[in-house]
Amino acid sequence: MIRFLRIAGKRLLGAVPSLIGVIIVTFLLSHALPGDPAVLFAGPAADAASVAQVRAHLGLDHSLPQQFLTYIWQLAHGDLGQSLTTGQPVMTDLVQRLPASLELTLVALIFAIGVAVPLGIWAATRPNSWIDHLCRGTVTVAAAFPTFFIALLLVYVFYFLIPLAPEPVGRLNDVYFDAPTTITGFYLIDSLLEGDWQTFGGALAQIILPAISLGLFALAPIARITRAAMLQTLASDHVRTARALGLSRHRILITYALRNAMLPVVNVLGMVFSFVLGSNVLIEDVYGWPGVGAYAVKAVISSDYAAVQGFILMMAVLYILLNLVVDLLSMMVDPRVRFEG
């Protein structure tokens, strides 16, 4: 256990350089570009006087290293600047909208893992059968659909043509439901904590289509790596021994093969997170989802630069944290990772 904690601490420290890199890049993106950042920050409707004012306000008349220090100082105080479109501090805006995006992202991941891992196992137990080919074919086709296109297609088919899904108006249709009191910020969890099944049902119905659109692309990498890893472990000596000892099929498959196959699967999750977090931007607008992605798109269109920059920084930090969780998970799943350090 102590060993585990020590290595976990090491991983935590290992994330620090990435964090510094991320901060430097977001700084460079906003301060050291061709073109005038003051014009960017002031927005499209600004005149010369207000640009000059913004320049002085942002400290853009100072030297670059000096500006960097100011930037760090502001970050340390949770100051990401002021949004032009909402008139609020960017930090407030983002924190307010983050739970919506996180909830959607997590449900999408649960969907992707919950479908792809069993699919991969199923394919691996019957390699080169029609089931294997069908699985491969399905996930390959799914991976070819752009997230934003599948989102529109699902709304068109399951709302407009066959009205199975509720109107895509965000997290809850507030004509019928009241938002649950904020405890975790996740509607699905908060409504359960309140014991309000109706609201839970309403929130669940709203999240299904966007979560599927977001998770669909991730099926292919997860299913294929699961299949490959399972094939390898199923062919290994210890599984053969387990078979020879007459252990049950279920036990061999899950306890012996799957646990050993989990490491590559957990490793591919990093890439999946990168994709799912990034794609929030593409689909939140389609579903009227009040998350950070839709906020960022609006900010980009209206050249609200402080908001875009804050969004990028927050997503990067979130991604680093998620990867840290994956690292710790893989240490728990596989002792080999634990001892390699």
Added chain:
Amino acid sequence: MSDTSLISRTRYALAENRMTLLAAILFALLIFCAIFGSLLAPYSPLMTNEGARMQPPSWLHLFGTDSLGRDIFSRVLIATRLDLGMAISAVVISFVVGTALGAMAGYWGGWVDAIFGRVMDTIMAFPLFVLAMGIVAALGNNVTNIIIATAVINLPFYGRFARAEVNVRRDLAYVEAARMGGNGAIRILWGHIVRNILPVMLVQASLNMGWAILNAAGLSFIGLGVRPPTPEWGIMVSEGASYIFSGEWWTFVFPGGALVIAVFCFNLLGDGLRDIVDPRRRT
């Protein structure tokens, strides 16, 4: 790798996997549309027609018309060149730059490698689409910047791969022999090492193409880069999205379908190429 084995493996891959054959056919079709699309299009992609707005698909307008009466078939056809062009340019840039930097880092090691590793780690520390969005938003809204952003986010895939492949080769006997023969570092890298890893790198590139197409189209979809009225698949899907609740499905289904076909084709092609070049990596 001898020629006969390459040919037999290609034949095997095509015969065993009908999908690779399908991909090759689709690929030829896409390239054909990209080159001759503007000659074949029945209408001008920009010509508006007040009298023919929002018409469903018919023999006159195969894919229907949009809210300005423009022919969607012509627009989808002509957009092939721009969409494939953006993706191919981005992949070529990240392939060349990534391979060169990664090879040098893997060969020399030391501080070159350390800096290279840091830069790649930093790029990978962002959710990639978000970084691309930031780059385009900061550099300015045009096609060149979409290509740059897509190239930058793909750089680590090539860089890290090349670095690892060069790293295992740099002390092999044949490289040692070349060094003893008095060859300089650049000559050894290019003539002896990089040439050997080129086939696997090309597989990476073709696997990467589909993702590059999705990325460029996604940026246009959210309003970055390509400006209307330029025909481009991502922008056309986003324009069609407004008509989803009035049932005018053809406005977004056809450009979206074109994207699906292009991405599907390159993904299959990448898989097929890998089976030919490097069968062990099959998943």
